[in-house]
Amino acid sequence: MRGRNGRNLPVYIGMVVPALSIFLFIVAYPIIYSFWLSLTDFNPNRGGEWNFVGIAQYAKMFNDPNFWHALKNNLIVVGVSVFGQIPLGFGLAYILFRKHVRASGFFQSMLFLPHFLSTIVIGILWKRMFQADGPVSTLLQYLSGDPSAQFTLMLRAETVMYPIGFALIWIYTGLYMVIFLANLQKLDKEMLEAAQIDGASEFQIFMRVVVPALSGTILVSSILAIAGSLRGFDLIYSITTQGLQRNNAMVLPIFMYQTAFQDFNNDSRFAYGAAISNAIILISVSLIIISNIIGKRLKAGEEN
Amino acid sequence: MKRFILVLMVLALVVPAFAAGQKEAAPGQIVVKTMAYGDNSNPEGVNWVRIVDAFHKANPGIKIDYELLYDEAYHQKVAARLASGDVPHLAYMGADARWGAPWKEASQQFDHRPFIDGKVFDLNLIPPMGPKNEIFVLPLGTSNITTVLYMNEALVKSLGFAEPKTYEDLVAMVPKAKAAGLEVVSIDGADGWAWGSCYMSAIIARLSGDANWVSKAVAGQYKFTDQVFVDSLAMITRMVKDGVIAEKSVLVDYGANLSTFSNKKALFVVQGQWAAGSIDPAVADTTKMLAWPKLPGEKPAMAGSVAAAIQVGYGLTKAGAADAKVRDAALKFMMYFYSVEETTLRLREGAIVAPILKNYQVPADLPLIVKQKVSLAQSAKNTDVIDAFLGGAANDALNAGMQKIVTGAATPAQVAAEVEKLLRK
Known part of the structure; x- marks a missing residue:
């Protein structure tokens, strides 16, 4: 058997099949299984019996206030990532690239340092920062002169995402800074010098030359940020304590975990959990498609 | 050169497979698949590893094939293993809404009453756990x-x-x-x-x-x-x-x-x-x-x-009890695990309130706070x-x-x- 270009087809098949099999088994199969599961009331712990329930799990999900609460929090995380971490990372990378600060290597290392730490460790660290009479509360007591002052933003649903957003920026800004810094190195320095000679200010160089040139990097970073934000579980789980704080800060992956693995009162908890998982995938894909459309309209990614 | 690389690749695939095989049970060994509770940094986990190692030396015909997990990781893995049908033979479990719910849901609770030796355990100190007074788990201690x-x-x-x-x-x-x-x-x-x-x-x-x-x-x-x-x-x-x-x-x-x-x-x-x-x-x-x-x-x-x-402890699952050899091996291990020496150690470390062993003599040199606990109980x-x-x-x-x-x-x-x-x- 020979292929179009005269090579041996079995060799091609032999090379493709192992990777394809692994992909189908560990990526495609769980997605298809999860979609099927979400259309049933199947609970593997209750034997093999199941009923097809159509979109009942999805209808239940849309009527569940916890879903909307978790979705809102997830979108806040996406917002913090796309409109917080990326611009900050870009700005810091530009400052380092243009050598506007001394010891740029030191700042680069310090900003990237949180990324070397385990997310769980970071979560516990920030939890300690926010606890009663912890460092943040002590600072508040010092500034306000009130020895009983406490940092209570973690206790209210409407404010819990502020400290968490701050922690997210602290962790991930360094990553985007490194990505942008690496791409900035590829820029034609003569182009920047030409702009400077033409009398462009630093801000104009940044906005008119650098940003358009790195629009593709911004788009890729946005996609990374969106995908990462929607599957984010570890930081929020570890930075909050079980109960009010975690309920306040609940995001879709935590909602899915608590539903599928902890709510033993719900007979079809695995199927409901699968519906929530599929919603995460759909929302993630939708946001990435929107990013791509915006990127195309802005002609992002054409710098290469 | 190509042959050399080929041999290296084959070895890279085959050696780990054999290496993994070395950890498997020896021929004729009875394997008790176990979900244990603890981690390598807490007394529960450290003691578990020590007890299993000692048991293996004393009983070469039995292998306690365990997975040691703690806190949320344990609960998550229980749910995952039961859902996937990979049911352990022996597990750390309870009989209440938190510790017993997954086992109950999966119909894996096993009544130990016919297998509890009344000469070793004080049956009055083990409360009924099911609707028919079943005992699904041997508690580590009293309430x-x-x-x-x-x-x-x-x-x-x-x-x-x-x-x-x-x-x-x-x-x-x-x-x-x-x-x-x-x-x-x-x-x-x-x-x-x-x-x-x-x-x-x-x-x-x-x-x-x-x-x-x-x-x-x-x-x-x-x-x-x-x-x-x-x-x-x-x-x-x-x-x-x-x-x-x-x-x-x-x-x-x-x-x-x-x-x-x-x-x-x-x-x-x-x-x-x-x-x-x-x-x-x-x-x-x-x-x-x-x-x-x-x-x-x-x-x-x-x-x-x-x-x-009711305190949690170790219990057989229905899957474990289905095979008489596995069941007997697991019960033998449990007797080892609940021995007077190990129970006394748990009492000293504050892990239990009081033992469920029959005619147990409370050591006189227990720490004061442990004595307080026994007194309150x-x-x-x-x-x-x-x-x-x-x-x-x-x-x-x-x-x-x-x-x-x-x-x-x-x-x-x-x-x-x-x-x-x-x-x-």
């Missing part, structure tokens, strides 16, 4: 008290007070304690479960006068919207208002709570009996383990009561622990609701209504 009020006696005396007999005695300590920069009763209020397990489980029994109010409410005999439960929730507001419990307690987690007590910054701490081993030894020597003093509106029948649940009336009966979303709503009451974000009536709604849903 697990969850609502202990630990008192730093030296600190209380230093302020001129004695052991409180009534709630008003606690309130009387507030001004002096505040002036000294001390908390009266510290609780890890940032952990939702602490409010349910370690606090409210005692309060509802005291105010209702019914030791089994919670289980009856879950069964439908009472409602969580009943006035007595709303009043019990309102006790939180009262204690915070009186300064007995600090409002900031909702920002204190388990570790910080015990640290507060160990650092002599609180007169009392509320926790389960298991926390006794985590108190600084110097403070533990002056610590008394008490039940809550008489509360306002308390019914005399429940005076001095504490909430207690022997004297106090036991009542329901909330999360032993109330699970899922209703329990979560109750725990978070009590935290909201502390912060003023919800009223007792609102929390009670939410719990009742979610329970009957």
Whole structure:
């Protein structure tokens, strides 16, 4: 058997099949299984019996206030990532690239340092920062002169995402800074010098030359940020304590975990959990498609 | 060169397979698939590894093929293994809503009664766990008290007070304690479960006068919207208002709570009996383990009561019991695990209240706090622990609701209504 270009087809098949099999088994199969599961009331712990329930799990999900609460929090995380971490990372990378600060290597290392730490460790660290009479509360007591002052933003649903957003920026800004810094190195320095000679200010160089040139990097970073934000579980789980704080800060992956693995009162908890998982995938894909459309309209990614 | 690379690649694939094979059971060995509880940094985990190694040396024909996990990781893996059909033969489990629910749901609870040796275990100390008085698990010890009020006696005396007999005695300590920069009763209020397990489980029994109010409410005999439960929730507001419990307690987690007590910054701490081993030894020597003093509106029948649940332990699953050889091997290991020596070690380390072994002689040289624990277990009336009966979303709503009451974000009536709604849903 020979292929179009005269090579041996079995060799091609032999090379493709192992990777394809692994992909189908560990990526495609769980997605298809999860979609099927979400259309049933199947609970593997209750034997093999199941009923097809159509979109009942999805209808239940849309009527569940916890879903909307978790979705809102997830979108806040996406917002913090796309409109917080990326611009900050870009700005810091530009400052380092243009050598506007001394010891740029030191700042680069310090900003990237949180990324070397385990997310769980970071979560516990920030939890300690926010606890009663912890460092943040002590600072508040010092500034306000009130020895009983406490940092209570973690206790209210409407404010819990502020400290968490701050922690997210602290962790991930360094990553985007490194990505942008690496791409900035590829820029034609003569182009920047030409702009400077033409009398462009630093801000104009940044906005008119650098940003358009790195629009593709911004788009890729946005996609990374969106995908990462929607599957984010570890930081929020570890930075909050079980109960009010975690309920306040609940995001879709935590909602899915608590539903599928902890709510033993719900007979079809695995199927409901699968519906929530599929919603995460759909929302993630939708946001990435929107990013791509915006990127195309802005002609992002054409710098290469 | 190509052949050399090919050989290397083949070796890279084959060697790990053989290496993995070396860890497998030897031919003829009986394998007991086990889910154990602990990690490599805590006494439970360290002792587990030591016991299994010793058992393997003494019983080369049996292999305890275990997975050692702790806390949430354990619960998550139990759910995953049961769902995937990879049911262990032997596992750390309980019989209540938290520790028993996954095994019950998967119909893997096995009645051990025909296999429990009455000459070794005191059957009177092992409570029935199922509707037909089944025993699904061999508890590590007698009932697990969850609502202990630990008192730093030296600190209380230093302020001129004695052991409180009534709630008003606690309130009387507030001004002096505040002036000294001390908390009266510290609780890890940032952990939702602490409010349910370690606090409210005692309060509802005291105010209702019914030791089994919670289980009856879950069964439908009472409602969580009943006035007595709303009043019990309102006790939180009262204690915070009186300064007995600090409002900031909702920002204190388990570790910080015990640290507060160990650092002599609180007169009392509320926790389960298991926390006794985590108190600084110097403070533990002056610590008394008490039940809550008489509360306002308390019914005399429940005076001095504490909430207690059946302690968790190891149990066979139905999958493990299905094969007589595996079952007997697992039971042999359990006898090893629950030996007098190992049980005494658990008692000394504060992991259990009291052993379930028959004719067990309590060593005279036990640490003072362990003796206190045994004394409390022997004297106090036991009542329901909330999360032993109330699970899922209703329990979560109750725990978070009590935290909201502390912060003023919800009223007792609102929390009670939410719990009742979610329970009957």
